[in-house]
Amino acid sequence: MLFMRDGGVSQKGAEPMAQDVSRTVEAFPIDLVVDLVNEWGTVPRAVAGESDEAYPTLAEFIAAHPALRAVGSPHAEGDLVAAADRLHPVFAAADAASTAALLNELVDDAALALRLEAGGETSELALVHAAWRQAGDASGSTRVLGSAVVALVDWLRDEPDADRLGICEGDACADVYVDASPAGRRRFCSLTCQNRVRTRAYRAQQRAAATRS
Ligand SMILES: [Zn+2]
Numbered sequence: 001m002l003f004m005r006d007g008g009v010s011q012k013g014a015e016p017m018a019q020d021v022s023r024t025v026e027a028f029p030i031d032l033v034v035d036l037v038n039e040w041g042t043v044p045r046a047v048a049g050e051s052d053e054a055y056p057t058l059a060e061f062i063a064a065h066p067a068l069r070a071v072g073s074p075h076a077e078g079d080l081v082a083a084a085d086r087l088h089p090v091f092a093a094a095d096a097a098s099t100a101a102l103l104n105e106l107v108d109d110a111a112l113a114l115r116l117e118a119g120g121e122t123s124e125l126a127l128v129h130a131a132w133r134q135a136g137d138a139s140g141s142t143r144v145l146g147s148a149v150v151a152l153v154d155w156l157r158d159e160p161d162a163d164r165l166g167i168c169e170g171d172a173c174a175d176v177y178v179d180a181s182p183a184g185r186r187r188f189c190s191l192t193c194q195n196r197v198r199t200r201a202y203r204a205q206q207r208a209a210a211t212r213s
Contacts, residue, residue, distance in 0.1 A: 021135070021136040021137070022113075022133040022134060022135055022136055023133065023134055023135075023136045023138070023143075024131050024132070024133060025110075025112060025131075025132040025133065025134045025143075025146045025147055025150050026067070026070050026071075026147060026150070027147060027150040027151040027153075027154050028065075028067050028068070028147045028148050028150075028151040029065070029067055029151070030151050030152075030155050030178050031065075032065040032067055032068065032148075032151070033087065033148045033151050033152065033178075034176055034177060034178060035061075035064070035065065036065075036080060036083065036084050036087070036144070036148060037084045037087050037088050037091065037175075037176045038175040038176060038189070039055065039056050039061065039084075040055060040077075040080040040081050040083075040084035041081075041084035041085055041087070041088045041176075042081065042084075042085050042088075043085070043088050043174050044088070044173075044174045044175050044176070046174075047172060047173060047174035048172055048173060048174070048175075049172060055077055055080075055081075058077070061080075067147075068144075070147070071140075071143040071144055071146075071147050072140070072143060076140060078141070079139070079140035079141040079144055080141075080144060082141040082145075083141050083144040083145040083148060086106060086109070086145055087106075087145070087148055087149075087152075087176075088174075088176065089102055090102045090103060090106070090152060090165060091165045091166055091167050091176035091177075092167050092174075092176075093162065093165070095162065096162040099156075099162040099165065100162075103149065103152060103153065103156075106145065106149045107149060107153075109142075109145065110134065110138075110142050110145045110146040110149050111134055111135055111138060111142065111146075112132050112133070112134055112146055112149060112150065113132070113133050113134070114130055114131070114132055114133075115130070115131055115132075115133050116128055116129070116130055116131075117129060117130075117131050132146070132150050134146045152165070155178060159180070161184060163179075163184065164178060164179040164180070164184055164186070165177075165178055165179075166179065166186065166187070168187070168188050168189035168190075168193050169187045169188060169193075169197070170188050170189065170190075170192075170193025170194070170196060170197055171193075171196060171197065171200070173188075173189060173193050175189035175190070175193075176189065177189045
């Protein structure tokens with residue numbers, strides 16, 4: 001029995017080797033996550049009637065979002081589409097429980113693990129900090145997904161209101177947004193969508209008034 005246990009210990013000893021080839025997952029800026037979903041996601045493109053239009057070029061997108069380089073570039077177009085399509089439902093989630101469940105799934109799917117590490121960027125030797133890790137050989141879409149998921153987890157840690165991750169209520173728009181406003185009542189991806197809906201509501205009101213008079 002003792003011998004078996006020793007065998008178990010030596011197996012355990014192999015784990016740090018596996019960790020050595022893992023990579024630290026840096027969070028994307030949150031606006032990168034939003035643009036990723038809106039520019040590459042299948043649903044936002046379809047609802048806007050843009051399914052047949054070209055994606056942004058990778059060079060353009062990386063120029064607008066240099067943090068994408070941290071996950072290794074260039075990416076295949078399909079990597080960004082795959083990550084965007086996994087992320088869109090998080091913004092569409094009906095309630096906080098669904099948001100949490102979807103993000104838990106994505107943490108698993110991106111093979112993210114939270115690890116505590118000593119030291120850090122400062123010279124303070126006593127520091128311990130938490131870092132998200134992922135297999136060093138994770139696929140392109142998994143690396144993109146990982147950095148996006150960590151961004152959302154960080155964002156929710158600062159602002160744990162799931163309603164602030166949303167889908168635009170504009171006409172023919174399923175773009176996502178994060179609401180960082182003090183009031184937290186955002187419903188549109190952009191002023192363009194907001195103005196369009198308000199104009200339509202105003203005209204409907206005018207028509208109704210004209211009919212009545
Ligand atoms: Zn919109």
